[in-house]
Amino acid sequence: MTTAPHSPARPSPAASKTTDPLQLIDVDHVHFYVGNAKQAAYFYAFAFGFQIEQVADLTSGSREQASWLLTQGNIRFLLTSGMTKDHPANKEVMQYGDGVKDVAFTVFDATKAYEKALANGGTSAYEPYTVSDASGSITRAAIKTYGRCIHSFVSRTGAYDLVNIKKGATFAPGFRKVEGLPVNDYNKQNPCGLKYVDHLVGNVEEGKMNHWVAFYESVLEFSMFKHFDDADISTEYSALMSKVMASGNNLIKMPINEPAEGKKKSQIQEYLDWHDNAPGVQHLALRTDDELHSISELRRRGVEFLAIPDTYYKQVWDRVNKMLTESGHTPVKEDHAKVRDLGILVDADDEGYLLQLFTKPLQDRPTLFFEIICRRGSQSFGKGNFKALFEALELEQEKRGNL
Ligand code: FE2
Numbered sequence: 001m002t003t004a005p006h007s008p009a010r011p012s013p014a015a016s017k018t019t020d021p022l023q024l025i026d027v028d029h030v031h032f033y034v035g036n037a038k039q040a041a042y043f044y045a046f047a048f049g050f051q052i053e054q055v056a057d058l059t060s061g062s063r064e065q066a067s068w069l070l071t072q073g074n075i076r077f078l079l080t081s082g083m084t085k086d087h088p089a090n091k092e093v094m095q096y097g098d099g100v101k102d103v104a105f106t107v108f109d110a111t112k113a114y115e116k117a118l119a120n121g122g123t124s125a126y127e128p129y130t131v132s133d134a135s136g137s138i139t140r141a142a143i144k145t146y147g148r149c150i151h152s153f154v155s156r157t158g159a160y161d162l163v164n165i166k167k168g169a170t171f172a173p174g175f176r177k178v179e180g181l182p183v184n185d186y187n188k189q190n191p192c193g194l195k196y197v198d199h200l201v202g203n204v205e206e207g208k209m210n211h212w213v214a215f216y217e218s219v220l221e222f223s224m225f226k227h228f229d230d231a232d233i234s235t236e237y238s239a240l241m242s243k244v245m246a247s248g249n250n251l252i253k254m255p256i257n258e259p260a261e262g263k264k265k266s267q268i269q270e271y272l273d274w275h276d277n278a279p280g281v282q283h284l285a286l287r288t289d290d291e292l293h294s295i296s297e298l299r300r301r302g303v304e305f306l307a308i309p310d311t312y313y314k315q316v317w318d319r320v321n322k323m324l325t326e327s328g329h330t331p332v333k334e335d336h337a338k339v340r341d342l343g344i345l346v347d348a349d350d351e352g353y354l355l356q357l358f359t360k361p362l363q364d365r366p367t368l369f370f371e372i373i374c375r376r377g378s379q380s381f382g383k384g385n386f387k388a389l390f391e392a393l394e395l396e397q398e399k400r401g402n403l
Contacts, residue, residue: 017108020116020221020248021107021108021109021112021113021115021116022107022113022116022117022220022221022248023107023108023248023249024105024106024107024247024248024249024251024252025105025106025107025108025162025251026074026105026106026162026251027076027103027104027105027106027196027197027251027252028076028104028105028106028152028154028162029069029076029077029078029102029104029154029171030075030076030077030078030100030102030103030104030197030200030284031077031078031080031100031101031102031103031104031152032077032078032079032080032098032099032100032101033080033081033089033092033093033098033099033101034079034080034081034089034093034098035081035093035097035098036081037066037067037068037079037080037081038057038066038068038081040068040079040081040098041068041070041079042183044070044077044079045070045181045183045184045187046183046301047298047301047302047303048072048192048194048298048301048303048370049072049187049190049191049192049193049194049297049298049301050070050071050072050075050077050187051070051071051072051184051187051188052068052070052178052181052183052184053069053070053071053168053171053177053178053184054068054069054170054171054175054176054177054178055067055068055069055175055176055178056172056174056175056176058083059176060174060175060176061174062174063083064082064083064084064087065080065081065082065083065087065089066080066081066083067079067080067175068080068178069171069175072187072192072194072195073193073194073195073196074166074195074196075194075195075196075197075286076165076171078171080101081093089101092148095148095276095278096147096148096275096276096278096280096367097274097275097363097364097365097367098362098363098365098367098368099275099280099281099363099367099368100149100200100280100281100284100368101148101149101150102142102149102150102151102152103145103149103151103200103252103281104140104142104151104152104153104154105151105152105153105154105252106154106155106156106162107153107154107155108155109139109155110128110139110140110141110152110153110154110155111128111139111141111155113141113153113155114127114128114141114142114143114153117143117151117153117219117220118143120218120219120220120221121215121218121219122143122144122215122219122220123143123144124141124142124143124144125142125143125144125150125151125152126140126141126142126150127141128140128141129141131172131173132173133173135158135159135160135170136156136157136158136159136160136161137156137157137158137160138154138155138156138157138160138172138173139154139155139156140152140153140154141153143219145202145212145215146202146204146208146212146256146279146280147204147275147278147279147280148278148280149202149279149280149281151220160172190297191297192288192294192297192298192301193288193289193290193293193294193297194286194287194288194294194372195286195287195288195289196286196287197252197284197285197286197287198253198285198286198287198371198373198375199244199252199253199254199255199284199285199381200252200253200254200281200283200284200285201242201254201255201256201257201281201282201283201284201285202254202255202256202257202279202280202281202282203257203258203268203271203272203275203279203280203281203282204256204257204258204279205258205259205272205277205279206258206259206260206269207258208258208279209241209242209243209256209257209258210243212256212279213243213245213256216245216254216256217245220247221248222245222246222247222248222254223245223246223248224243224244224245224246225244225245225246225250225253240257240258240259240260240266240267240268241257241258241260242255242256242257242258243255243256244256244381255381257282259272265397265402265403267390267393267394267397268282270366270397270400270402270403271366271367273402274365274366274367274402275365275367280367280368281368282367282368282369283358283368283369283370283371284368284370284371285356285370285371285372285373286370286371286372286373287373287374287375288372288373288374289374290374291334291344291355291356291357291372291373291374292334292335292338292339292342292344292355294372294374295342295343295344295357295372296342298372299342303359304359304360305343305357305358305359305360306343306357306358306359306360306389306392306393306396307343307392307395308343308345308388308389308392309388309391309392310340312345312388313336313339313340316345316346317332317336317346319348319384320332320346320347320348320353320384321348323348323349323350323353324348324352324353327348327349327350327351329348329351329352329353329377332346332348332353332376333376334355339355342357343357344356344357345357345382345385345388345389346385347378347380347382347383347384347385348378348384349378349379349380349383351377351378351379351380352375352376352377352378353376353377353378354373354374354375354376354378354380354382355373355374355376356371356372356373356374356382356385357371357372358370358371358372358389359371359372360396366396366397366400366402
């Protein structure tokens, strides 16, 4: 099965309400704690084409913190900096650098979702609270996951319903629209084509992968989607293990990596070393319907990607097209020369193929990065690319003195 180039984004999740309070409707937003939210907003707008849509700061009455809402397709990033010396965001930035604090899920009833997660063995990050005004309400509650990360449950009514948020309604009380920014007009005219969060990967400490797999199974009622061991994901020097957890409706997939024994330092261990030895989100995979267009536009804007050696393209077409032919799928339709010129990776499985590429770290510490992914039937994660990719990563680790 292949997907048309401009097919609708995420297959409509959770069209109807079930009796399960942990039924996830959408990724409400991904919340980052950063050192300077205003500057980070401009970085993600200029480099990745996000709209700087709304802000809650001093100008809108927020005196403790500044939060900027960035949007693209169905992706919502909230970037927050503390404005007082004791603000928790500032303390976490000092400890971990910029990174993901909260992967928030929209649910039908945040209080019920939270209570169910606690009954399943989850630990509270904060208790349910509701903010409301004449236009509607938002109820939030959260549980802890690995490291400093949390999962908020968010339920919305009235003007704050997610359907309205997607059309540009006020994200939450206290936010105001950002008007008249030239970069927003530029991005509308020159879209990067990013549609939604495809998956979100966590790095955890050695020996902890199965603990967190069990957590997602029991607390959030996710199930195992795929699993790879260190024979799949190792090079001569460094290795990791990974298991992919998926929500009930496959709305979100959350692979969990742990370092494995190798001759040199695992990329996961490098992350942990620069993340105060705490687990956290390693990468966000952002989905596009047109990998060539997205990568070409992102490269034009100066986004740095991992460099794949030319030798990769000597073997990739035979490998991928053989797999596609054997499983009855049409070969890769994207222009092979353009794929190579843009340095894009290709992989196939028995359901189709995918195109993917990974950025270099998005901040000075070698921690969080993005993946830009386009799926043409394949629902896996590019296992066939692991070797080439890890060799490319090791070159970068070596440059950083971390191998
Ligand atoms: Fe990924």
